[in-house]
Amino acid sequence: MFPRPPRPHQSAPPFNAIAARRLRTALAMGPEHVAHGLRTSYGLPYVSADLVVAWERGQVAPTNPELSALAAVLWCSPGELLGKPRTLREHRIARGLAPEDVARTAGLELPAYLRMEDTNVWRGNERQATALAEMLDLSLPDFVTVTGREAKLAEMLRSAVTTRWQAYVRPVAKTVPLDRRLLEDTLQQLHQDYQGQMVASLSWAAGSAASESSDAGRDFLDRIVDHFWAAVQDNTE
Numbered sequence: 001m002f003p004r005p006p007r008p009h010q011s012a013p014p015f016n017a018i019a020a021r022r023l024r025t026a027l028a029m030g031p032e033h034v035a036h037g038l039r040t041s042y043g044l045p046y047v048s049a050d051l052v053v054a055w056e057r058g059q060v061a062p063t064n065p066e067l068s069a070l071a072a073v074l075w076c077s078p079g080e081l082l083g084k085p086r087t088l089r090e091h092r093i094a095r096g097l098a099p100e101d102v103a104r105t106a107g108l109e110l111p112a113y114l115r116m117e118d119t120n121v122w123r124g125n126e127r128q129a130t131a132l133a134e135m136l137d138l139s140l141p142d143f144v145t146v147t148g149r150e151a152k153l154a155e156m157l158r159s160a161v162t163t164r165w166q167a168y169v170r171p172v173a174k175t176v177p178l179d180r181r182l183l184e185d186t187l188q189q190l191h192q193d194y195q196g197q198m199v200a201s202l203s204w205a206a207g208s209a210a211s212e213s214s215d216a217g218r219d220f221l222d223r224i225v226d227h228f229w230a231a232v233q234d235n236t237e
Helices: 017-026 031-041 049-056 064-073 088-094 099-106 110-119 126-136 140-146 150-162 165-175 180-198 208-222 224-236
Strands: none
Touching: 017 049, 031 049, 031 064, 064 088, 088 110, 088 140, 099 110, 099 126, 126 140, 140 150, 150 165, 150 180, 150 208, 150 224, 165 180, 180 208, 180 224, 208 224
16 A cells, blocks of 8 residues: 565564654645655655555555655654664664664674674673663663563572572562662562462462462563563662
């Protein structure tokens, strides 16, 4: 329906369709005006008013080049047109940075950095990771996610709450740079929360309550990373 030139496969950024429409309306522009600007000023001859409307309705999402051009036409930063970034590429786009700039600051060769964006697997060392976090202004949870550590963290946290949490303080600390006392308090809290939910499932007399407790326990484990960051926040305040 909306022809585009062939391009390598690339996941679309988390486009904020509502923000795009709001920004366009604030500039008193119609979809046709936006499409005209994208065609004439940014080398996107296939963009039509219908495609702009489809973006704003969330039917399709603009690609990375389309997003950058759209932001320029709407006089905003690319970050204003994004939802919550999920990947290394999305965080870079949200900051309005070129891959060359990020690679240079992190001390990486551009092809190596682009492979990390394409695969969502961070292969830099700790110094490079620190430079990346500073340049992209990453929170600690985002840093863990974009450097590919979240799956490993989730696995350790599940083991910590279902067995002895004390045994996982040091392994988790190697993945998440947190104060040891804060980490101990957080793991202990998660362990108590999980074990408390599972008590009912150990009683035959609990009936349906036991089943509900078991379901709650599985949900807790599925969302263990979210619970971890919430507990870190609670213990920091």
